[in-house]
Amino acid sequence: MTDIFNTIQADMPLLMEGTWNTIKLFGFTLVLSLPLGLPFALGSNSRFFPIKFICSTYVWLFRGTPLILQLFFFYFFIPIMTGVTLNVFSTATLTFALNYAAYFAEIYRGGINSVDRGQFEAAHSLQLSKKQTLFDIVLPQTMKAILPSIINETITLVKDTALVQAIGMMELMKVTYGIVNRTSSVFVFLEAAIIYLFLNFLLTLVANKLEAYFNRYDAKEE
Amino acid sequence: MTEDKTILKMTNIVKEYENVKALGGVDFSINKGEIVTIIGPSGSGKSTLLRCINGLSTPTSGKIDLRGRTSMVFQHFNLFPHMTCLENITYAPVKVLKRPKADVIAEAKELLEMVGLADKANVYPAQVSGGQKQRIAIARSLAMKPDLMLFDEPTSALDPEITGSVLEVMKKLAGEHMTMALVTHEMKFARDVSDRVLFMAEGRILEEGSPEEIFDMPKTKRLKDFLNSML
Secondary structure, eight states, X not given: OHHHHHHHHHHHHHHHHHHHHHHHHHHHHHHHHHHHHHHHHHHHTOSSHHHHHHHHHHXXXXXXXXXXXXXXXXXXXXXXXXXXXXXXXXXXXXXXXXXXXXXXXXXXXHXXXXXXXXXXXXXXXXXXXXXXXXXXXXXXXXXXXXXXXXXXXXXXXXXXXXXXXXXXXXXXXXXXXXXXXXXXXXXXXXXXXXXXXXXHHHHHHXXXXXXXXXXXXXXXXX | OOGGGEEEEEEEEEEEETTEEEEEEEXXXXXXXXXXXXXXXXXXXXXXXXXXXXXXXXXXXXEEEEOSOEEEEOTTOOOOTTSOHHHHHHXXXXXXXXXXXXXXXXXXXHHHHHTTOGGGTTSOGGGSOHHHHHHHHHHHXXXXXXXXXXXXXXXXXXXXXXXXXXXXXXXXXXXXXXXXXXXXXXXXXXXXXXXXXXXXXXXEEEEEEOHHHHHHSOOSHHHHHHXXXXX
């Protein structure tokens, strides 16, 4: 038992550093991709063909190729093509944000299209602007329906961060491999699993709170 | 019929969808304080005509001269489910008309009182019945202080035994000389409150006149058949 405790104690500083990088990538990606998905969702719904084409193509490209391939693309090709070299973390954040925005765009689009036409008509009848209709009437109503899908993507994002070890970012998975190689013990895989599970457990708690909030206007017995 | 009393004047309105002619050249006008009811079989263009007035539908051709604000009450209420009943009423006056919030809330409470639902201010639409929803929707429309109220089959989605509460509220408005254009299948109500009744079929106005003229002395066979079918 003390052996296990000592091993955990020895692994902890590195694991925590990796976890922190994982959380940072996760956080930046979410903060950037959640809002970025909205213009692409609206654009894909647009009746103006060029905008619709650009937005649909964007979604098609980013959903249609593996995330790891996109990582390599931004890591190797962008510096060659533009001469601009980003550090590993920035490259990873940029790639993840663009990729997740495509998924969120489709979730938003589905949500917006599921809102009853009558809601748009009532908003029009009350002379609401397009912006007021979108932000105060339509989006709040979609939140309840799209929340489970958003949470799903978010949980996938926690695990997807493990991909960036491929371009050398010291996130939790890469740190874990390092420890395995150094100590020749696979016990650290278990520790990593527990950390990932713990992160997603926290996410689930947040999800439950949000779900309760967005359910507040459901029919209740009086 | 002096010109300055006219709130709405529609001339030769045509509306075509794909290959279907929903409105085939309709002339329609309303004076201030007038209550006009549009009756007719389904698919006759009644709702389309109403929707052309407030821009939910754009005519293929024709001229619309509208002086003032309209507000529509819908068959399916279309209350905003994520807002309380009070918020449903206050949102547009505050956010669209930019009126002071305290004034709007005070007025909204009076409106809820008027429709008999003062106790529902802070509940969500999902928690009230269909008839109550429609009365709140009427209050929401009234809060915009419209010059012309449009009612698009306001009781058609309701159980017969609760249409009464909605019609009662509308009768109250009629008593206050609110200008109203109303599409309905409630013939008795149409006869009681209307100043003028229009009978539409196949995208045209076939007959137009006082309730007595329309209901007691129908001229066309179409109207006679329609009235018989409504009995």
